[in-house]
Amino acid sequence: MKTEDMLDFSETPTRRDITEEQETMVADDLATQPARFFNRELSWLAFNERVLAEATNPNYPLLERLRFLSISGSNIDEFLMVRVAGLAGQVRRQIEEISIDGLTPSQAIASTHEKVIQLEQIQQEIWTGLKVQLAEAGIRVVGEERLDAEREAWLRRYFLEHVMPVITPQAIDPAHPFPFVANQGIGVLFALTRQADEAPVMEMVLIPGPLPRFVRIPGEEAAWISIEDLICRNADELFPGFSVDGHGVFRILRDSDIEIEEDAEDLVRYYRTAIQRRRRGLVIVLQLQGAFDPSAEDLLRNQLGLDKALIMKTEGLIGISGLSAICDEDRPELKFEPYSPRYPERILEHDGEIFAAIREKDIVVQHPYESFEVVIDFLRQAARDPDVIAIKQTLYRAGKQSAIISALIYAAEQGKSVTAVVELKARFDEEQNLLWASQLERAGVQVIYGFVDWKTHAKTSMIVRREGESYRTYCHFGTGNYHPITARIYTDLSYFTADPAIGRDVGRLFNFITGYVEPKVTECLSISPISLRSTIYEGIDGEIENARNGKPAAIWAKLNSLTDPDLIDRLYAASQAGVDIDLVVRGICCLRPGIEGLSENIAVKSIIGRFLEHCRIWAFANGEELPNRKAKVYITSADAMSRNLDRRVEVMVPIANKTVHDQVLDQVMLANLLDTEQSWVLHPDGSYDRVGEVDNPFNLHRYFMTNPSLSGRGASLASGRKVPKLSLRRGNI
Incomplete structure (x- = not known):
């Protein structure tokens, strides 16, 4: 990045030419139709697909790419335990409430299941590639392959001393009740033959939560092994007198949402009870690894009470989120350069x-x-x-x-x-x-x-x-x-x-x-659910009025999610009135941008990078080109979601102080709009593309890591050091 006083990003692209097919989706067709909204669940999965794509980003160090893969696994787990579990609950209760995009719960859950399976396959492909690259970098992740004698001996000792005393093999037969499997719990089913009488036996080993997901094997070359592989390779110690015919690893996710009852008399007592209930929530996902024995699979299906559950089979690793343990490997050259935040x-x-x-x-x-x-x-x-x-x-x-x-x-x-x-x-x-x-x-x-x-x-x-x-x-x-x-x-x-x-x-x-x-x-202050929504509406309506009066009219906003249908329709109305709207929405976005006659004046981008974009900002031009000193600028704790605007206590704060106003609008907000290296552009069909190569690339994270803030830097510029000033040319945001 250049370091002169003025940085010019006039070639920053954020809009894509609309195809002929998309041009047919005109305002008259969409203005009152559910198709003017993207599906919330699928939009969230599109966000996680962008997170997953960072695991293949060649500009990131290897262990950071592994971390993004792990984060994608954790994100999908939570999505399944909460959002998909909620849809499954609606289906079970025969609730046919239509979402804003026109899908029934049954249709939504079918679409999300299909997309989750696709993402899981992508995860496995990425893991396969990263595993090879890790090995080339001196970090091996081993499975059943044999190691040298010293490491084999260490693994055997570790299993006998640290794992075997904790786990409890349990026979699966009429005399033994099927054990409870905890949420996110991993288990192994073993098909055995008792050598004394050649009788077939099935045993289950549930892996207790306190055991590490991956075990670091000592040695000059880093080597890791998953806890389930460690147990499987020591099955002879677990089952003396038996021959092991096969094994299968499984993992479950349970419904983890807590619903509040309106007549709860003691909220603390209610939550203590609800937390216990959540641990025993309905199974909503069953993951099976490898060539799972059909009879063992039938056993799990029957005993876990699967109803509207998703069953995923993979030849790769289950519980992708557990890879975060390997990211702790002491290899600084394979991680982002450490960053120490400044004190104001x-x-x-x-x-x-x-x-x-x-x-x-x-x-x-x-x-x-x-x-x-x-x-x-x-x-x-x-x-x-x-x-x-x-x-x-x-x-x-x-x-x-x-x-x-x-x-x-x-x-x-x-x-x-x-x-x-x-x-x-x-x-x-x-x-x-x-x-x-x-x-x-x-x-x-x-x-x-x-x-x-x-x-x-x-x-x-x-x-x-x-x-x-x-x-x-x-x-x-x-x-x-x-x-x-x-x-x-x-x-x-x-x-x-x-x-x-x-x-x-x-x-x-x-x-x-x-x-x-x-x-x-x-x-x-504006406070939801009292006045925060109306403050945003007043800002939008003010820009609509300015546009109708021939004045400059624009809205900039930075959000985590945009799902509220009434607010989206208000933004559509502003676009139709000629207001230029630029949105940075990291995660879910149900607004469909770039549709002629409806939203052609709206551009949406998402930023994914080293840091998680989280702050929420609204800026209204107020009669002059953005950015300007008269602009109405707000920061808020609320996202543009119905729950935040109507069912949460949130605060929206106007920024009047000149220095703070300049930092929030001319630095933070503008830098997000100008970023090219970590940005994805949302298209009318719901797809996202990375911003391509430009003559003057800009990375907002790098900019803020290397430049002090306006508000907090005090007299630090007296030494003569100049902070690069961000600027833009109209029509090229």
């Missing part, structure tokens, strides 16, 4: 005093390029500061080792008034959040669980500090969770302000959550 220099210039820095001017920092430690320090300093009298905090996902929780506990122990809104409905973090809630309550924190029907998804901190004869409220808003681990790989924005009007609104927000006191009016 604005705060360092105030000797690390965060409140002083915020009092001077609002601050926005971008994670992971700038350290999440600043958010933790914000709460740590509040906990230690004798002038801080109250802290209020929302907690959606905080991780297993949370400095945020520790800071809140310390603050309560210092006698401060501390309120924590702990969301129990954070999927797959329910158990951890129950644990945090218990620890917080024991320390004297007032723990609130929010609404029964709505998730509290807003990411907000509020600190009230005594200053002189009055009080000042300091606020933090995040587009991502208060989670120090995910903050290293998720790109998110943290906004700090002491604006009095925003402080008053945050107080109203917490009163709404803790006391159900719905704010009649807010001065700055």
Whole structure:
């Protein structure tokens, strides 16, 4: 990338010529038809296909490509356990509710099953290729092949000392009930012959969760073996007096969603019970490896109670997500170069005093390029500061080792008034959040669980500090969770302000959550499910009006998902009015762009790369060409999904401070639109293509890794160093 003051990306392509066949899909045909929307489930699978494609990206180090393969496996597992399980449940209950794209649950589940099988086949092909490349790089993944005597002896000892005491072979016959197989559990069925009487015997070995998915074999050359292969190659130790005729490895996934009952009297007790029920959810996927014995397959089908379940057979590896263990191999040359996030220099210039820095001017920092430690320090300093009298905090996902929780506990122990809104409905973090809630309550924190029907998804901190004869409220808003681990790989924005009007609104927000006191009016913030949708609509309608009056009209947005049909129709109306709309939607997108007469003014791209794009931004041109100082710019915790707009507590924050406004619009948002090296363009037919080669390639992750932020860099430019400025030429976004 060039480093002069002005970077020109005039040749950046993001739209594709529409084919003759696609031109037939005109507005009159689609404007009121379900075909104007893409299917949500298939769009999500298309996103995961883009993730999977990164496993073949030659520009990535080998172990990072393996990591993308592992991530794709984990993503598909969760998709099957939640979304597909939900569809299967609708089919079982004979619910025929039509999705926005016109499919019944039965049709949707058939389409998703077909696509999942295709993706699984692609995964196996990629794994086969990566396995060869890993071996060439000195990292072997072994199966049944024999190793040298020393390693064979080590494997035998490891099995006898670490595996055999933990596993429990169980005969499968009328005298032994079929064992319970845990969610994501892996098992091995052995076909044996008892040597004493030549009687056939079937045995099952379930692999306990605490055992490692892959075992590292010591030696100068790295070698790994899956736990199931290790068990199979030591079957003679498990079954003395038997001959092994064959074996088959299987894995299951269960329905893992938790549905909230409206009449739940005690939410904590309900969730503790629901978590236990989830572990025994219906089987929705059965994976079979290798040449599985037909009688053994019939046994599993009958005993697992498969109903509307997907059965997948593969000659390769099951449980692709487990490959993440191999990514930990100590080979730095096969991984991304380590990156150390910067600490905001604005705060360092105030000797690390965060409140002083915020009092001077609002601050926005971008994670992971700038350290999440600043958010933790914000709460740590509040906990230690004798002038801080109250802290209020929302907690959606905080991780297993949370400095945020520790800071809140310390603050309560210092006698401060501390309120924590702990969301129990954070999927797959329910158990951890129950644990945090218990620890917080024991320390004297007032723990609130929010609404029964709505998730509290807003990411907000509020600190009230005594200053002189009055009080000042300091606020933090995040587009991502208060989670120090995910903050290293998720790109998110943290906004700090002491604006009095925003402080008053945050107080109203917490009163709404803790006391159900719905704010009649807010001065700055938009809150769902009260006013956030209407704020977005007002922005869109304002651009429609500007377009009709001949003024420049444009909308930029950065989202994780876009699925709400009413919002999509509003964007279609804006396109028809002549508003230029550019959307960066990482994951699910149900909007169909580029259709003449309907959405020809809408372009959609998705960015997949080293970091997970996660922040949510809306920008409305407000009568001038974007980007401009008068543009209406917002950051939010909410995606453009019906659940976020109507069934969750979310916050949308207007950005008024000039420096913060410039960073969010002219740096973060613009860099996403200009990226060419990690971008995929969505076409009218639902397909995605990588952006091709251009004369001036641009990588937004590299740009932010090598350049300090506007808001956080303080006086660091006094040395004369210049940060490359991003720019564009109209019509070439």
